Amino acid sequence: IWRRPARDVSEEDYRSFYRQLTLDYRDPLLHLHIVSDAPVQFYSVLFVPDAADRGLFALRTDHGLKLYARKVLIQEYNKDFLPNYLRFVDGVVDSEDLPLNVARESIQTTRAIKRIGQSIKGKLLGEFERLAQEEPERYAKFWSEFGVFLKEGIATEAGDAERLAKLLRFHSTVSDGKTPTVSLDDVVARMKDDQPHIYYILADDLSSVVNSPHLDPFQARDIEVLYFTETVDSFMLMNLHEFAGKPLKNVDDAGLDLPDLPEQEAPDRLDEEPFEAVRQRFADVLGERVIEVRESKVLRGHPVRLAAPEGQPDRHVQRVYRMLEKEFEVPRKILELNRSHPLIHNLSAWLASDASAPIIPQVIEQLYESALLMDGLHPNPADMVSRIETIMELATRRE
Numbered sequence: 001i002w003r004r005p006a007r008d009v010s011e012e013d014y015r016s017f018y019r020q021l022t023l024d025y026r027d028p029l030l031h032l033h034i035v036s037d038a039p040v041q042f043y044s045v046l047f048v049p050d051a052a053d054r055g056l057f058a059l060r061t062d063h064g065l066k067l068y069a070r071k072v073l074i075q076e077y078n079k080d081f082l083p084n085y086l087r088f089v090d091g092v093v094d095s096e097d098l099p100l101n102v103a104r105e106s107i108q109t110t111r112a113i114k115r116i117g118q119s120i121k122g123k124l125l126g127e128f129e130r131l132a133q134e135e136p137e138r139y140a141k142f143w144s145e146f147g148v149f150l151k152e153g154i155a156t157e158a159g160d161a162e163r164l165a166k167l168l169r170f171h172s173t174v175s176d177g178k179t180p181t182v183s184l185d186d187v188v189a190r191m192k193d194d195q196p197h198i199y200y201i202l203a204d205d206l207s208s209v210v211n212s213p214h215l216d217p218f219q220a221r222d223i224e225v226l227y228f229t230e231t232v233d234s235f236m237l238m239n240l241h242e243f244a245g246k247p248l249k250n251v252d253d254a255g256l257d258l259p260d261l262p263e264q265e266a267p268d269r270l271d272e273e274p275f276e277a278v279r280q281r282f283a284d285v286l287g288e289r290v291i292e293v294r295e296s297k298v299l300r301g302h303p304v305r306l307a308a309p310e311g312q313p314d315r316h317v318q319r320v321y322r323m324l325e326k327e328f329e330v331p332r333k334i335l336e337l338n339r340s341h342p343l344i345h346n347l348s349a350w351l352a353s354d355a356s357a358p359i360i361p362q363v364i365e366q367l368y369e370s371a372l373l374m375d376g377l378h379p380n381p382a383d384m385v386s387r388i389e390t391i392m393e394l395a396t397r398r399e
Helices: 011-022 107-134 136-156 158-165 184-190 213-221 231-236 272-289 315-323 342-353 359-374 381-396
Strands: 030-036 042-048 065-069 072-078 090-095 198-202 225-228 246-250 290-295 304-307 333-337
Touching (some): 011 030, 011 090, 030 107, 090 107, 107 136, 107 158, 136 231, 184 198, 198 213, 213 304, 272 290, 272 333, 272 342, 304 359, 342 359, 359 381
Antiparallel strands (some): 030 042, 042 090, 304 333
């Protein structure tokens, strides 16, 4: 089938060949028929399956393309044509320019395989780009199944990162629905005139990210923030530093430089002396676990946030280690307090009336660990249960 002109092959022919090749009863999501004469002569038919999970009865037990030389099968699973992040692609490659003993290939043959691989990869990425541009609903289906592979590609193939970045899709503060549809181009098009960065937030899942204190200043200024909620996102960020000339910036950054808000009625800010007493108690209780405790310039609806100092190493990798249950050390950050929040006011009142009250350190610990949890950095959230019960006991005690 791959040696026939594409115009002579029907859609049913492609579907039938795909089922024969893979034993997948579902129709492929897309196919690509390539015939090339230069720089290397080859024929190829490639398929992207309907789902990443092939099922229990899949015929092909490994990834790789079937390699033919002059119609003779010489390799069942060739992994040299495509980078590992495209391992979900099935298909065949047949070339007249490869010797039948390709297993003992010469340098010239290696070059031929690399050239074929570059051509195939370019055609595949071009087809993904076309799908994203012309058939967004089909691309949404493709992304839901294989988006994680493209993110992996940015992390592992720096040379492909710029092209793959245009194919990324995310949830954001302006999106809705279960399917991520926001592209980096969309974000750039919606940026404020004076906005220097593309902002993102790392979290474990969508339900936790929407309640993050880091979003307070961005919601107040109507600035879009991308949600990065997959483990691979932290790896992806190692090679994705900017897009369209706009650097990417984590919203937990301690040095956020955001435009001023319009004049509003002054919030009920705690006075300097009682706020300093609260700040000092936080610092005493948390000790070396935080770099410092300070007033927040950005918080509005939340009592605290953990801000990362500029240049803190391994910000993304530490989160991955925690997810993968590897050796993990909670990073030291800057704890910022919202001096207008009722919780901070209540703690101030406790300090003024009974500085030794047992509920004070318990609440401080819980606020700190809740911030860790929201940032996806808590090593064991179950450890908080006993403290929460203690706080409830103290709060409900009747003197």
